[in-house]
Amino acid sequence: MAFFGGQPKTPPAAEPQASSDQQNGVDIPELPEPRSNTVIAKDLVVTGKLSGEGVVQIEGTVEGEVNLKGYVIVTATGRVKGPLEADVIRVAGQVEGNLISHDHVQLERTGTINGDVTTVSFVIENGGRLNGRTTMVPEQASIPHVEGLAPSKTEEEPED
16 A cells, blocks of 8 residues: 555565565665665764774764774764764764875865875865964785775876
8 A cells, every 4th residue: 555645565576575575565765776875864973983894884973983994974064072083074064173085085175174184195175274284104915805896097108
């Protein structure tokens, strides 16, 4: 039975569903493929140390240390209060604390970093604000691969 006069949703025949909810006649809408492994939602405040491996998209607030092997995306609504360390960091929101990136940092036009940045590569879009110092370090030999994201260039091509 559909709610509000809509048509009931049926799963495509090519993709068998093994969910117990669907076997019991409950229609579950399919969600789009997630952009990242973990999302800190817009109205959520996380306090403490966040560590692990993968991709984290911060739309809410994280108060404390963030240390990841992988990617951190701070969206326009996101805020980090504390040190942030990851392989790749993209900032469109606000970060109050020092950043360490093992690959590169991208500061978008809506982003603000209040702290020092240590990285291999740093891109600041027109309008991005950095209130701190930048230290550029040599590229490391190996950067971990995160499933679903394009790897960064880690080897230089030999000159002829």
